[in-house]
Amino acid sequence: MIEQSRIQKNIERWISVLKENGYRITTPRKAVLEVIAESEYAITPVDIFDQGRNKIENLGLVTVYRTLEKMEELGLVLRVHQTENCQAFVAGVDGHEHILICENCGRIAYFEGDELESLTKRVAKETDFLIKDHWLQFFGLCKECQKL
């Protein structure tokens, strides 16, 4: 369970960032932010839509897509890539660049730091590429799912 304080903190931060970037804070948009902040699992646009309708009875799926687009652009959410699907999102948490996904239940954990400096140099040298970014994700089983 995510603590209430952390949910609130995320929502408030997201609202400031959206405002700073000239976006208006609307009721449907707030519903989308809440659903994402409250979820400890990676969540798809349709999931957000369904859960958002419990808050705003006539929320549109289009609004979910449009809000996600802006949030992704501002780094407020991260897209979670998996073999079968790449359309789930999680809250982006400051200072945590990478995520860890439970293959069974979809629960997400975050971690920061990596040890890829020397590998990056070696690969750049070997391939003549200029390496600008990397993408690292771990897969496994969360504490709960290990028991099954």
Added chain:
Amino acid sequence: MIEQSRIQKNIERWISVLKENGYRITTPRKAVLEVIAESEYAITPVDIFDQGRNKIENLGLVTVYRTLEKMEELGLVLRVHQTENCQAFVAGVDGHEHILICENCGRIAYFEGDELESLTKRVAKETDFLIKDHWLQFFGLCKECQKL
């Protein structure tokens, strides 16, 4: 440019693996294998379809999807994930677990090895996850595209 010998080697290997797994080797399927083996860029199902039609005039897109599905399952191709699209594929090359993508032209390079053992242990400990797998992908500019 990929050397002819390497293309042939890949195709032959793929055909054996497909046969070993009980799949039939058909003319349309061979066209798909060829297109993938000949491409040094990540290539989408529709690209494969278009280029395959130069070999087999009435190749079906469905066959491309079905062939890719089997190849992915057998590890003969890898799916390339990028921010905007996750539907491109590259030849899986033995012993090269990871890829490097040119953000400009889509050219692919391979590398092997990583240095993630201690990171994996640290993250497992911190999160209580049992880590079973990881994905690592580098992004950058290939030699050609650095000149632009």
Added chain:
DNA sequence: CTGATAATGAAAATCATTTTCAATAAGGAA
């Protein structure tokens, strides 16, 4: 060569995402 059946391609169905558009509401200015 033959027969069982896997594989084929066209068309239709499905599912995710984007575009269009007229109506509404956010929030800065008065």
Added chain:
DNA sequence: TTCCTTATTGAAAATGATTTTCATTATCAG
């Protein structure tokens, strides 16, 4: 507060990617 500009909204239609269906064809084991 009230007004006004304009970003945002949701429904519906359009688009794009992928999957299913199905009757026909072709592979390959025997």
